[in-house]
Amino acid sequence: MTQGRFITLEGGEGTGKSTQARRLAAHLRTLGHTVVETREPGGSPGAEAVRHVLLSGAAEPLGPVAEALLFAAARTDHVQTLIRPALAAGTIVICDRFIDSTRVYQGAVGQVAPPLLDALEEMATGGTRPDLTLILDVPPETGLARAAARGNGDPDRFEKEGAAYHAAVREAFVARAAAAPARCVLVDATPDPDAVAAQIAGIVAARLGLHATAEAS
Numbered sequence: 001m002t003q004g005r006f007i008t009l010e011g012g013e014g015t016g017k018s019t020q021a022r023r024l025a026a027h028l029r030t031l032g033h034t035v036v037e038t039r040e041p042g043g044s045p046g047a048e049a050v051r052h053v054l055l056s057g058a059a060e061p062l063g064p065v066a067e068a069l070l071f072a073a074a075r076t077d078h079v080q081t082l083i084r085p086a087l088a089a090g091t092i093v094i095c096d097r098f099i100d101s102t103r104v105y106q107g108a109v110g111q112v113a114p115p116l117l118d119a120l121e122e123m124a125t126g127g128t129r130p131d132l133t134l135i136l137d138v139p140p141e142t143g144l145a146r147a148a149a150r151g152n153g154d155p156d157r158f159e160k161e162g163a164a165y166h167a168a169v170r171e172a173f174v175a176r177a178a179a180a181p182a183r184c185v186l187v188d189a190t191p192d193p194d195a196v197a198a199q200i201a202g203i204v205a206a207r208l209g210l211h212a213t214a215e216a217s
């Protein structure tokens with residue numbers, strides 16, 4: 001059994017992460033691969049309980065360090081119970097947000113010190129890092145307009161932040177992509193969903209060599 005592949009989608013609100021995670025999973029399944037779709041914060045029963053605490057804003061008064069600890073607690077459970085076993089079984093894991101979101105929201109924007117984030121990342125992932133990270137990029141006003149039009153309930157703790165916050169988030173994601181070019185690819189996510197999906201399929205094929213399996217062809 002070969003080790004699976006770990007692909008993460010990152011970017012600000014409304015950039016199309018959830019849409020493209022679904023599209024990429026469907027595409028890879030048509031090629032004959034076994035794919036698990038998951039998300040953060042959450043992805044496992046323990047982590048989903050913590051997700052509610054984080055996204056409801058209940059942890060916000062505790063400050064960015066406490067929020068970072070809760071994200072790390074959720075990630076520890078998610079990696080141990082879902083991601084690592086799936087990769088060990090040879091599955092492709094597609095995760096909607098992961099370590100780069102922590103570096104952007106808690107680090108660049110939330111000002112949590114990098115050495116603490118390094119330690120939390122090491123603890124939570126135990127070295128299980130993405131093979132490929134697609135960082136979806138749109139102007140913040142485009143992303144916020146898409147998220148508002150999506151209309152699935154009240155904005156969460158992060159969606160509620162203002163325009164300057166979302167501009168800082170975008171800038172920090174672009175910087176993440178530039179700082180780790182072996183793992184990250186910045187994707188222009190302003191075109192229509194089909195065009196973005198085609199671009200992502202091409203990147204995944206080129207970077208990870210995920211073409212049709214023998215069974216699918």
Ligand SMILES: Nc1ncnc2c1ncn2[C@@H]1O[C@H](COP(=O)(O)OP(=O)(O)O)[C@@H](O)[C@H]1O
Pocket residue numbers: 011012013014015016017018019020146147149150189190191192193194196
């Ligand atoms: N490329 C695109 N162009 C226009 N609208 C899009 C595009 N991708 C996604 N959307 C729509 O924008 C909204 C936000 O997309 P979503 O995938 O939920 O973003 P995210 O998970 O990054 O917050 C959804 O209503 C989705 O259908």
Ligand SMILES: [Mg+2]
Pocket residue numbers: 017018019096
């Ligand atoms: Mg989403």
